[in-house]
Amino acid sequence: MHISPVLWQFLVKWLNASALFPREASTIAPYTDALYFFLLLITIVGLTLVGALVFGFAIRYRKERSPIATQVEGSTLLEATWTIIPLALFLICFVWGALLYFRIFNPPANAMNIYVVGKQWMWKAEHQGGQHEINSLHVPTGQPIQLTMISQDVFHSFSIPDFRVKREVIPGRYSTVWFEATTPGTYHIFCTQYCGTKHSGMIGEVTVLTPDDYKKWTEESTSGMSLAQNGERLFASMGCNSCHSGSATSRGPNLANVYGSKLKLANGSEVLVNEAFLRDTILNPSQHVPVGYAPIMPTYQGQISEEGLIDLVEFIKSLKTNYRVQQTLTTSESNQVTPQDTTGVVKP
Amino acid sequence: MSAATIVNLPDQKTAVIPKKNYINAEDGILSWLFTADHKRIAILYLISITFFFLVGGTFAGLIRLELLTPQPDLVASDTYNKLFTMHGIVMIFLFLVPSIPATLGNFLIPIMIGTRDLAFPKINLLSWYLYMFGAIFLSAAIVLGGVDTGWTFTTPLSTHYLNTHVVTAGLGVFIVGFSSIFTGLNFIVTIHRMRAPGMTWFRLPLFVWSNYAASVLMVLGTPVLAITLVLVVLERTIGIGVFDPTKGGDPLLFQHLFWFYSHPAVYIMILPGFGVISEVMSTFSRKRVFGYSAVAFSSVAIALFGFFVWAHHMFIMGVSNYSALVFSLLTMLVAVPSAIKVFNWSFTMQKGSITFETPMLYALAFIGLFTIGGLTGVFLGSLGMDIHLTETYFIVAHFHYVMVGGMLMAFLAGLHFWWPKLTGRMYPESISQLSAVTSFIGFNLTFMPQFMLGYLGMPRRYHSYPPEFQVLNVLSTAGATVLGFGFLMPVLYLLWSLKYGKIAGNNPWQATGLEWQIQSPPLTENFIEMPVMDHEAYDYEWLAHKTEQEVTTVG
Numbered sequence A: 001m002h003i004s005p006v007l008w009q010f011l012v013k014w015l016n017a018s019a020l021f022p023r024e025a026s027t028i029a030p031y032t033d034a035l036y037f038f039l040l041l042i043t044i045v046g047l048t049l050v051g052a053l054v055f056g057f058a059i060r061y062r063k064e065r066s067p068i069a070t071q072v073e074g075s076t077l078l079e080a081t082w083t084i085i086p087l088a089l090f091l092i093c094f095v096w097g098a099l100l101y102f103r104i105f106n107p108p109a110n111a112m113n114i115y116v117v118g119k120q121w122m123w124k125a126e127h128q129g130g131q132h133e134i135n136s137l138h139v140p141t142g143q144p145i146q147l148t149m150i151s152q153d154v155f156h157s158f159s160i161p162d163f164r165v166k167r168e169v170i171p172g173r174y175s176t177v178w179f180e181a182t183t184p185g186t187y188h189i190f191c192t193q194y195c196g197t198k199h200s201g202m203i204g205e206v207t208v209l210t211p212d213d214y215k216k217w218t219e220e221s222t223s224g225m226s227l228a229q230n231g232e233r234l235f236a237s238m239g240c241n242s243c244h245s246g247s248a249t250s251r252g253p254n255l256a257n258v259y260g261s262k263l264k265l266a267n268g269s270e271v272l273v274n275e276a277f278l279r280d281t282i283l284n285p286s287q288h289v290p291v292g293y294a295p296i297m298p299t300y301q302g303q304i305s306e307e308g309l310i311d312l313v314e315f316i317k318s319l320k321t322n323y324r325v326q327q328t329l330t331t332s333e334s335n336q337v338t339p340q341d342t343t344g345v346v347k348p
Numbered sequence B: 001m002s003a004a005t006i007v008n009l010p011d012q013k014t015a016v017i018p019k020k021n022y023i024n025a026e027d028g029i030l031s032w033l034f035t036a037d038h039k040r041i042a043i044l045y046l047i048s049i050t051f052f053f054l055v056g057g058t059f060a061g062l063i064r065l066e067l068l069t070p071q072p073d074l075v076a077s078d079t080y081n082k083l084f085t086m087h088g089i090v091m092i093f094l095f096l097v098p099s100i101p102a103t104l105g106n107f108l109i110p111i112m113i114g115t116r117d118l119a120f121p122k123i124n125l126l127s128w129y130l131y132m133f134g135a136i137f138l139s140a141a142i143v144l145g146g147v148d149t150g151w152t153f154t155t156p157l158s159t160h161y162l163n164t165h166v167v168t169a170g171l172g173v174f175i176v177g178f179s180s181i182f183t184g185l186n187f188i189v190t191i192h193r194m195r196a197p198g199m200t201w202f203r204l205p206l207f208v209w210s211n212y213a214a215s216v217l218m219v220l221g222t223p224v225l226a227i228t229l230v231l232v233v234l235e236r237t238i239g240i241g242v243f244d245p246t247k248g249g250d251p252l253l254f255q256h257l258f259w260f261y262s263h264p265a266v267y268i269m270i271l272p273g274f275g276v277i278s279e280v281m282s283t284f285s286r287k288r289v290f291g292y293s294a295v296a297f298s299s300v301a302i303a304l305f306g307f308f309v310w311a312h313h314m315f316i317m318g319v320s321n322y323s324a325l326v327f328s329l330l331t332m333l334v335a336v337p338s339a340i341k342v343f344n345w346s347f348t349m350q351k352g353s354i355t356f357e358t359p360m361l362y363a364l365a366f367i368g369l370f371t372i373g374g375l376t377g378v379f380l381g382s383l384g385m386d387i388h389l390t391e392t393y394f395i396v397a398h399f400h401y402v403m404v405g406g407m408l409m410a411f412l413a414g415l416h417f418w419w420p421k422l423t424g425r426m427y428p429e430s431i432s433q434l435s436a437v438t439s440f441i442g443f444n445l446t447f448m449p450q451f452m453l454g455y456l457g458m459p460r461r462y463h464s465y466p467p468e469f470q471v472l473n474v475l476s477t478a479g480a481t482v483l484g485f486g487f488l489m490p491v492l493y494l495l496w497s498l499k500y501g502k503i504a505g506n507n508p509w510q511a512t513g514l515e516w517q518i519q520s521p522p523l524t525e526n527f528i529e530m531p532v533m534d535h536e537a538y539d540y541e542w543l544a545h546k547t548e549q550e551v552t553t554v555g
Helices: A005-017 A029-060 A076-105 A211-221 A227-237 A275-283 A306-318 A323-337 B029-033 B038-066 B077-112 B121-143 B166-193 B206-238 B251-285 B292-306 B321-349 B358-381 B383-389 B393-423 B429-456 B467-500 B540-549
Strands: A112-119 A122-127 A132-134 A136-140 A145-151 A156-160 A165-169 A175-179 A185-191 A203-209 A262-264 A270-272
Touching: A005 B467, A029 A076, A029 B321, A029 B358, A029 B383, A076 A175, A076 B321, A076 B358, A076 B383, A112 A136, A112 A156, A112 A306, A122 A136, A122 A306, A132 A136, A136 A211, A145 A156, A145 A165, A165 A175, A165 B383, A203 A211, A227 A306, A227 A323, A275 A306, B029 B038, B038 B077, B038 B121, B038 B393, B038 B467, B077 B121, B077 B166, B077 B206, B077 B251, B077 B393, B121 B166, B166 B206, B206 B251, B206 B292, B251 B292, B251 B321, B251 B358, B251 B393, B292 B321, B321 B358, B321 B383, B358 B383, B358 B393, B358 B429, B383 B429, B393 B429, B393 B467, B429 B467
Parallel strands: A112 A145, A136 A203
Antiparallel strands: A112 A122, A122 A132, A145 A175, A156 A165, A156 A185, A185 A203, A262 A270
């Protein structure tokens, strides 16, 4: 039979381009693959055993060779064997899987935080230094990266198969995942939770750079404003500073150094102030009134985008003194007194 | 295949179908639509679910055809999303859940326990009407333009972001749910209250045990699905805000409620299949089921544990790490009873006298495919592994191995096994064996590449995919074509056999169950005189003794 050389070339190329096993491009990948091969081994052994039993019995006890069946009740010893051995194997899988789970979902303390916002049908990445990306993510090798992710609309799921990491991106709630990339290159980002029409278009690329290239990239692609600086601007324009001015007489609590502290609430509970708490307090303030303050803060639900909330959270995290808050406040008050300068102020 | 068979047909020259039987007891379409006979209702169900199986199968075929190429070129994205949604909804709610219980279970359970009918014949008929009523809603949703939520109805996508017929489809599933609650209730009461004298719990055929376990799940689990769907509909229509985070709702709550039903639903689907396999393995090995009580209790254990593993669908959804630990551990425990069953079935063959008629071939295919399906489930139950594998084609392959490789093979095994009892005629043996082998090969070719795609990270429900995944997808589509032929053949030759099949006689398989001791097809009353059970289930010596003393009367 004669195959056209064009077709032959196409077939060879097509088969060569096909993937059979994902690349190992993060520090987690070898651990996941080790467990995978262990599970695969159990499967193959189990299948071989069952196959050998079924085929063996089917051949040995087929009617031609075994015209009369011998009735057997059962065997407690055998029942115990095939209860205990699978149970033991499954428990090994459980423990191994649990260890891996904690490794993947507990980030190291020195991880660099990048925010990811998912929406129908794109991924937006927000770097601390003010780099904004859509459907792409640049990260350096050799540096643990933590992604703090949230969805603006429906459930999404952020997956990088070559890193073996994945986490649901949930509306109204931060979820995190971390990885440390090992090999420069580009890798797929998939949304793996069905999210509507263009679900399969909600894909992107993570570009892993060497630390030097990464440094160059950050310098070239910054928007000039860090997340905290954006947040500071928003803090002033939303009028947050009029209550959270940091002075002893102000109506809102002092926000300097509040991040990471333990806060006593009016309902008697004590909470750790983290990103999720800060975000939720802006949206549902009446749920989180600190002790000693009146529940007067209005909700900002629907008024600030997820990106804006990230900026605000980053600003509050960075707030070590109230010096600049008060300065901004004085400036904006003097602006209102002198209506000639109307930039950024809407006339009533 | 070898000449050795156990088929024991009457002399075809003189044999006739019994003059009086449930099929010809009354004439006219109304006598079927208003029947209270469990056997006729089973036939109504069988026709309905076969129709919806073909509908769901067509959707599956279109999905595989689209995935032949990486580009989204056969249908539009919205259409593709509707196809996989409706494939899932139709196959799960209109085929898999009712498949064995409502057809074979309905037909056989009263006969197997030695009674005339189910405890509530009219509720049984009502359950079929509810099924059809719900099916009309679902068909309306399909015909009017489809629904694209995914079969999981995930909020807030289903409540706030889609303009398709979510409410219609949700109501359809809600109504169909009641049909399965009524079926389950009927089975539980019947098995408790109506067993023949001497039919103790441990003399029940294992088919009855496994349907009993599935019934408990139906009665306890389905109401939760009903509540969840009502909440989704209310959220969508009047915005009550139970799941909407902007109104203080919790989108994860939906996941908990939905999977609280939908995980046990997996066992609702597979448990009755286990029952079929026990019957078939025993009959074609001429041997009682190895470790009867272990097999019976493992069904109950699966039903029990099955209720406490739902959150293993949510390991990456931000549930607390410690609750993930508990659910992973329980998932490992639920895998054990399944392993016990597989080994018991294998050892049922030991020292038997085995023949390989079609039901046996399907049962052997079941054991192989279910073993793969079960063991790959351990991958997904193992927490760290689940992170990489969940929401990919690995999970698609896994549940198709269990649902199609397991449940559908069991259904076909059962359908061929009891076909002579249902209709009084045999199916054609050679072509049936060919279809069993074709399905087995086609199935593996379809879904084995999907395991590899899953490990590569190809997400499920993707309309288009990166080109390096194409080779495996082409293999999968090729397999689906073979599988399609494998499933189409039984539909055709079983219809053919209704008229041209050989006359089966009472007990063509020389099986021990009470259903095989009466005429085929049975009388409307099932038994001429009520049976008294004086032996264990699967007692082949009793059968041999009985046959010796009996003068063969056929016709």
